[in-house]
Amino acid sequence: MEPQPLPQPDPAPSLAERVGALIGGADDAPSPRRGGAIRLAIMLALLLPAGPLLTIAAAEWWTVRTRAVMVAQADSPAARDAAAQQAERRELARLGGTSFAGAIDRIARLLPPEDRLATAELSIDGEAPAQLGAEIATIDPDRLRAALARDSSTGALRVEGERQGDGVMIVTVAGGRP
Known part of the structure; x- marks a missing residue:
């Protein structure tokens, strides 16, 4: 072509x-x-x-x-x-988070993935320092205790009791500072 x-x-x-x-x-x-x-x-x-x-x-x-x-x-x-x-x-x-909301946020971050924060309260009794209380729904309470003990930023939270919930254990923790 x-x-x-x-x-x-x-x-x-x-x-x-x-x-x-x-x-x-x-x-x-x-x-x-x-x-x-x-x-x-x-x-x-x-x-x-x-x-x-x-x-x-x-x-x-x-x-x-x-x-x-x-x-x-x-x-x-x-x-x-x-x-x-x-x-x-x-x-x-x-x-840093030094308020009640900051303390709840720190606790929620250190929880194992399957655990849930059920309730949280702040008790203020006159001259005594404010105390933080919470109920955490968990499948494995021992794993929760280990997570709480591992992190010092939660302010000495201690386990006060456990009870059976709907397919989970409800662990009551108290103490520490908000």
């Missing part, structure tokens, strides 16, 4: 050829058409660099406006309250 010959170029002049012909026509006689072409060429020469300049100016205006809004919002009471709450959360996270 023989290669096909390339098609002939379009005989119509390109846009650049047409503009060049209008601006620098063969005859030097002024014509109204030629004057319009010169104006068009001048407008194009001015508008082409104006696009990026306008984009830069709009971006700068938008940046200044956004900064002004941010400064106005930062001075508002709601922003100060939100910043104070965020600082408090950071400080509590740095100190």
Whole structure:
């Protein structure tokens, strides 16, 4: 099979050829058409660099406006309250979970996968330190005891009793600090 010959170029002049012909026509006689072409060429020469300049100016205006809004919002009471709450959360996270919820979270993390925390309570008796009590549903109480003894962060929880539940043993633990 023989290669096909390339098609002939379009005989119509390109846009650049047409503009060049209008601006620098063969005859030097002024014509109204030629004057319009010169104006068009001048407008194009001015508008082409104006696009990026306008984009830069709009971006700068938008940046200044956004900064002004941010400064106005930062001075508002709601922003100060939100910043104070965020600082408090950071400080509590740095100190670690020392609350009742933190103690429950630590116990739940050290439980074997099949064990479940059934109930939890915090007893506060006057001057005595608060005591944490919990009931844990487990299949293997010995494995639970080993997990409690292995972790010192639970604060000396001790097993106080066991009773039979629905297919599980309910182990009661108490002591420690929240």
